[in-house]
Amino acid sequence: MITEKEFSKLHKDISTYIHRTPVLQSRLLNGLAETEVYFKCENFQKTGSFKMRGATSAMLALTAEEREKGVVTHSSGNFAQAVSLAAKSLGIPAYIVMPSSAPQVKKDAVKTYGGKITECDPNIKAREEAAEKIQKETGATFLHPSNDLNVIYGQGTAAKEFLAEFPELDIILAPVGGGGLLAGTALAVDFYGEDCTTIGVEPFKADDAYRSIKSGKIEFNETTNTIADGLKTHLGDKNFPVIKDKVAEVIRVEEDEIINAMKLLWERLKIVVEPSCAVPFAAVLREKENFRGNRLGIILSGGNVDVNNLPF
Amino acid sequence: MITEKEFSKLHKDISTYIHRTPVLQSRLLNGLAETEVYFKCENFQKTGSFKMRGATSAMLALTAEEREKGVVTHSSGNFAQAVSLAAKSLGIPAYIVMPSSAPQVKKDAVKTYGGKITECDPNIKAREEAAEKIQKETGATFLHPSNDLNVIYGQGTAAKEFLAEFPELDIILAPVGGGGLLAGTALAVDFYGEDCTTIGVEPFKADDAYRSIKSGKIEFNETTNTIADGLKTHLGDKNFPVIKDKVAEVIRVEEDEIINAMKLLWERLKIVVEPSCAVPFAAVLREKENFRGNRLGIILSGGNVDVNNLPF
Incomplete structure (x- = not known):
């Protein structure tokens, strides 16, 4: 596992390629939550999500030879864009396997950032096969969006910045899908939090992390019919040990609570957030009795x- | 007219009651505009608009006796919320005349901020009569949302902050409705800009300011059928002389250009802005040949x- 000193150096190294994102607050949302809530805005991060941190961190860890051969990943979401831009910034070829069903806007974004797209059938087997084929042909390094230590460390730098700006936070909440952000956050809280704990949040309809913590082994989603499309994936062997060890609790929220939280963030913080992003604030509103008196970081x-297809 | 020293003091005085709002940038929007564009985010201001600055400034200019009697205004929009919150912060009674047709969500916002609502028929005559009646009964001071020097000075503090952070700006663009923000901005640019000019932007469908500058006298809107609902009003005798003297140009934009600019700001800056707010960026895209090479502040x-009723 990484030391604090190495983690701090990694943060410094990726800082050239990422934004130090702002923290927002709203008097009105504090009123609704009945406590102080601070929002670390990774929606303002380059490519629109925290994934830029982990993608950059993983690529900086590559050798010169590996960089020359490039990186490959399969993703229809935020990791595809993050890998494409991080690779472009570092002068590394990026091969992105995307399901043919992915929205054109997402394909266009990857292209804009310079990623080379290979389309495949929209199922996980086809995605993995296509990525393997590219690996064999090009020698590119496969990057996993969440189950990779260097990715996890990169994602953790958001919480590091958060605590540097607001060392008084009592609890930091992060959504949990594949587990990279939650594991990285818990690591950073361990390094920099003063009596601060980490809580993960996920939809009831994709509650693998909750059940994994309960059973002590990686569980898989039985349903993934959630609006929080970034949280449908499951934990992995690299991030689960960190989560098991360092995360205090995983809270589950209902679909209507996610939509309500998302709408409140739009209306009151005046920011655009995706459904997965609203999940922790939904937990704060759902369990406000338990959080009262704590300074919460989300x-x-x-x-x-x-924006043409909103749930409200 | 105010001196720079008085203006600076006024900014300091209202600073307790307002946010110093952040400035955002987007690589992608710079690419579309083919120049550098900086966005001063008054959508993050208290009550969600710059009107909080002018409302606070006007109330701080009242005598102790006037403050005790309170303030009155008629508005269905952002000024109603701003007056309500500014009055609450200063312990001043606020009487807000709102048309009965105003959306419930706006009435609720005013109530939340502590404003005392009087409903009236949805026409300007009924609004003015209701406000006059309250003035007579309570002795409250009438506050105009844009044609009041203290309001104008308050609105100008956004441009002051903007230039303090980015003194290299060549042009600052602001929307023009009643003219308070544009006049205040031009004043601040005069005080603090180094070779910086001010440009106003309005819809073709409410182009009174464009025609007023052309004719040299206050013109009125012939149509107000624009999505930019904050820009339907006309200039006044307090702000027009400032605009005539200090604003370089007023640019007009089409409705579809406003909607396109609004969508780009949502998608790329990840922020929620109202249609009126997108009007200057629409002008930048419309006339990018003319702006090329200039650092633009919006x-x-x-x-x-x-958010339940978007134009896209």
Whole structure:
């Protein structure tokens, strides 16, 4: 596992390629939550999500030879854009496998950032096969969006910045999908929090992390029918040990609570956030009796949403 | 007219009651505009618009006796909320005349901020009569949302902050409705800009300011059928002389250009802005050949929009 000194150096190294995102507050949302809530706006991060941190961190860890051969990933979401831009910034070729069903706007974004797209059938087997084929042909390094230590460390730098600006935070909440952001956050809280704990939040309809913590082994989602499309994935062997060790609790929220929280963030913070991003604030409103008196930090994970197709 | 020293003191005095709003940038929007564009986010201002600055400034200019009797205004929009909150912060009674047709969400916002609402028929005559009646009964001071020097000075503090942070700006663009923000901006640019000019922007469908500058006298809107609902009003005798003297140009934009600019700001800056707020960026895209090579500052005026009822 990384030391604090190495983690701090990694943060410094990626800082050239990422934004130091602002923290927002709202008197009115504090009123609704009945406590002080601070929002770390990774929706303002480059490519619109925290994934830019982990993608950059993972690529900086590559050798010169590996960089020359490039990186490959399969993603229809925020990681595809993050890998494309991080690779472009570092002069590394990026091969992105995307399901043919991915929205054109997402394909266009990847192209804009310079990623080379390979389309495949929209199922996980086809995605993995296409990525493997590219790996064999090009020698590119496969980057996993969440189950990779260097990715996890990169994602953790958001919480590091958060605590540097607001060392008084009692609890930091992050959404949990694949587990990279939550594991990285818990690591950073361990390094820099003064009596601060980390809580993960996920939809009831994709509650693998909650059940994994309960059973002590990686569980898989039984349903993934949630509006929080970034949280449908499951934990991995690299991030689960960190989560098991350092995360105090995983809270689950209902779909209507996610939509309500998302709308409040739009209306009151005047910012665009995607459904997955609203999940931790939904937990704060759902369990406000338990949070009362604590200064809460929420990592707003991303803002890549189709504004023509909103759930409210 | 105010001196720079008085203006600076006024800014200091209202600073306790307002946010110093952040400035955002987007690589992608710079690419579209083919120049550097800086966005001063008054949509993040208290009550969601720059109007909080002018309302506070006007109230701080009242005598102790006037403050005790309170303030009255008629508005269905951002000024109603701003007056309500500014009055609450200063312990001043606020009487707000609102048309009965105003959306419930706006009435609720005013109530939340402590404003005392009087409903009237939805026409300007009924609004003015209701406000006059309250003035007579309570002795409250009438506050005009744009044609009041202290309001104008307050609105100008956004441009003052903007130039303090980015003294290299060549042009600052602001929307023009009643003229308070544009006049205040031009004043601040005069005080603090180094070779910086001020440009106003309005819809073709409410182009009174363009025609007023052309004719040299206050003109009125022939149509107000624009999505930019904050820009339907006309200039007044307090702000027009400042605008005539200090504003380089007024640019007009089409409705579809406003909607396109608004959508780009949502998608790329990840922020919620109202249609009136997107008008200056629409002008930048419309006339990019003329702006090329200039560092542009845009005052994003507000973010109070019904997210259930978007034009895209």
